[in-house]
Amino acid sequence: MSRKSQCCPGPVSRRDVLRFGALGIGGLSLAQVLRSEALAGIRSSTKSVIMIYMVGAPPHQDMFDLKPDAPSQYRGEFQPIPTNVPGIQISEHLPRLAKVMDKMTVIRSLYGSPDGDHDSFICYTGHNKRSPQPSGGWPSFGSVVSKLKGASAADLPAFAGLAPKAGHPPYGSPGLPGYLGPSHGAFRPFGEALEDLQLQGISVDRLQDRRALLSTLDGYARGADQSGMMRAFDQYSQQAVGLLTSSRVAEALDIDREDPKIRERYGKGDARNYGDGAPRNLEHFLLARRLVEAGVRVVTLNFGRWDFHSNNFSEAKNTHMPLFDQGLAVLIEDLHERGLGRDVAVVAWGEFGRTPLINKDAGRDHWPAVGAGVVAGGSFQQGQVIGATDRIAASITERPVHYGEVHASLYKHMGIDTNIAQLSDLTGRPQYIVNDHQPLPELTA
Secondary structure, X not given: OOHHHXXXXXXXXXXXXXXXXXXXXXXXXXXXXXXXXXXXXXXXXXXXXXXXXEOOOOOHHHOOOOOOXXXXXXXXXXXXXXXXXXXXXXXXXXXXXXXXXXHEEEEEEEEOOOOOOOOOHHHHHOOOOOOXXXXXXXXXXXXXXXXXXXXXXXXXXXXXXXXXXXXXXHXXXXXXXXXXXXXXXXXXXXXXXXXXXXXXXXXXXXXXXXXXXXXXXXXXXXXXXXXXXXXXXXXXXXXXXXXXXXXXXXXXXXXHHOOHHHHHHHOOEEEEEOOOOOEEEHHHHHHHHHHHHHOOOEEEEEEOOOOOOOOHHHHHHHHHHHHHHXXXXXXXXXXXXXXXXXXXXXXXXXXXXXXXXXXXXXXXXXXXXXXXXXXXXXXXOOOEEEOEEOOOOOOEEEOOEEHHHHHHHHHHHOXXXXXXXXXXOOOOOEEEOOOOOOOOHHHHO
8 A cells, every 4th residue: 555545545645635625725634623623622832843854864973973083084174163061062164053052952873764765754753664664654743743732723733844845755845644644744835735725716715705615525525525534524614714714824924024133143045945955945944933933833844955975075064054053053042032942842853874984076975873963942951962973973882862762852842741642543553652762861851
């Protein structure tokens, strides 16, 4: 069975749901409203997560785990600089992040990617894609939070993804809903979902007319009822009108409402996709902050294309690291200045690390053995480094950290106990959301 048919049983694809019946804007559907309203009793939390996927896997030894004493064929040309936490050093090309090290944690011993395949899956789910999966596939962090916590308000999505469509589809994924189905997919204000906003000739204005809405759903019911979707359509069609025409999300996405000085601090970056990857769009960092400030629980953001098999050092220092440094550092500062530092956790990482040995083209190749990541803000202890690698950043020598452990920590931040929380896959079998992984005691003690 294909992944598409697993996520949407029967003849109804996700695109069909968006175009015809679910009235989705970027994946937000009537069924999600149903879940949100059903979970109204646990919607009081203000905790949020911004998850940044560094598309294509960044060079860990050139950013957060420099080895200045290694032989030249391993260490590269970048130098470490001190941060505002004594004893912690990071790359000279991350000077802004060095100034907010007290508000973040560097993980130098990240592992879990089974191979060298480029895919956002492990970053967004915490699971190994090549291991056996439950029926329907593992859901992403945002989809799980959507299911377990619901939306913080009826006119907001629980989960939003800022990634536009990319040439390599996993590079443009905001995190998939897996066995939770499209009703818990990401609200996507950019990308291919925009193509589906013309719902068979029914404009947003016409959606105000509930009779037109019900007529549309009625016509769709004949083809979709066997899938069970109509249980959601019938009950929540009226609420969908308010959701789809609400101004709250539109206001959050309208950065013209932002203080010009704040916009200038974030900068613009480059809104074009980098090759077959994602944009280096600094306004996405600002939009992520505006969305969580409005009440969205999880926002994913895809940045750049770090797959530097050649010219690693010129690519890193000229096209990616300065923009990433600015966007992430300003986001961390801005959240703290607004009193959101402990409410909003931020994680940034790629799918694996890069080879210790620099290749003949001055590049670094795929290295699944170890990578690095950053966790900032949230209800965590910050200003530290977790884990260590050997003298050439090739293997873990201290405190291996699996992606699933970070996910478990983020779930704990959101008020979700991963030792208790279970969700049913498409066969009805209950599944723990992170398997055997526990929250990192270094972060959460």
